[in-house]
Amino acid sequence: MPVKNMTRKQIQTFFERLREQRPHPQTELNYSSPFELLIAVLLSAQATDVSVNKATDKLYPVANTAQAILNLGVDGLKEYIKTIGLYNSKAENVIKTCRILVEQYQGNIPETRKELEALPGVGRKTANVVLNTAFGQPTMAVDTHIFRVGNRTGLAVGKNVLEVEDRLIKVIPKEFIIDAHHWLILHGRYCCIARKPKCGECVVADVCNWPDRFEFGANKAIVVKNLS
Numbered sequence: 001m002p003v004k005n006m007t008r009k010q011i012q013t014f015f016e017r018l019r020e021q022r023p024h025p026q027t028e029l030n031y032s033s034p035f036e037l038l039i040a041v042l043l044s045a046q047a048t049d050v051s052v053n054k055a056t057d058k059l060y061p062v063a064n065t066a067q068a069i070l071n072l073g074v075d076g077l078k079e080y081i082k083t084i085g086l087y088n089s090k091a092e093n094v095i096k097t098c099r100i101l102v103e104q105y106q107g108n109i110p111e112t113r114k115e116l117e118a119l120p121g122v123g124r125k126t127a128n129v130v131l132n133t134a135f136g137q138p139t140m141a142v143d144t145h146i147f148r149v150g151n152r153t154g155l156a157v158g159k160n161v162l163e164v165e166d167r168l169i170k171v172i173p174k175e176f177i178i179d180a181h182h183w184l185i186l187h188g189r190y191c192c193i194a195r196k197p198k199c200g201e202c203v204v205a206d207v208c209n210w211p212d213r214f215e216f217g218a219n220k221a222i223v224v225k226n227l228s
Ligand code: SF4
Pocket: 152, 153, 191, 192, 193, 197, 198, 199, 202, 203, 204, 205, 206, 208, 209, 210, 213, 216, 218
């Protein structure tokens, strides 16, 4: 059965609940500057945040600027990140990116999507995370969790990442747009998980449109009561 799009009222309640649950949502990657965030996100492609944090916890005390990482060189950098998947190509990209940052941006991070996406290893998703998390811009980096939550719940149904991204930007009320990215990721990572979503303990079960949620423990009585 196709999932129905959520109504405006459902979407408002959906985000009010997620906000109540996590008033100050944050990325789980460790960083203390836009540069550290950019490199951490770049390293996190197809790797867990935990594995990236383990590497950057050792790397950043030694080198946390574009010039310092450039000084390490590809081989020096690999020593710090070799526990992360795809570290060979990531090391090459990080060094190339650092060189551009030093030569063209005085070591700073550019604040536009176009400039960010021109950096080696930086795609739309990474650019969106940096724009949103480091610079507070209302962007939406759709990862596997957000794609699933959007489609499953009826919040933002789309065939591909870009469709879901566009829909989310369109339907999310302004008051939630800055933090929505984190709320959705964390909800997808810890509650609305891929195989066995925890609908029985989900704070938005009554406004979710996924038809199968009752099989996964959502309480029918509460759903009916709250929606009526
Ligand atoms: S009720 Fe289930 S499917 Fe709906 S948002 Fe919650 S966990 Fe996800």
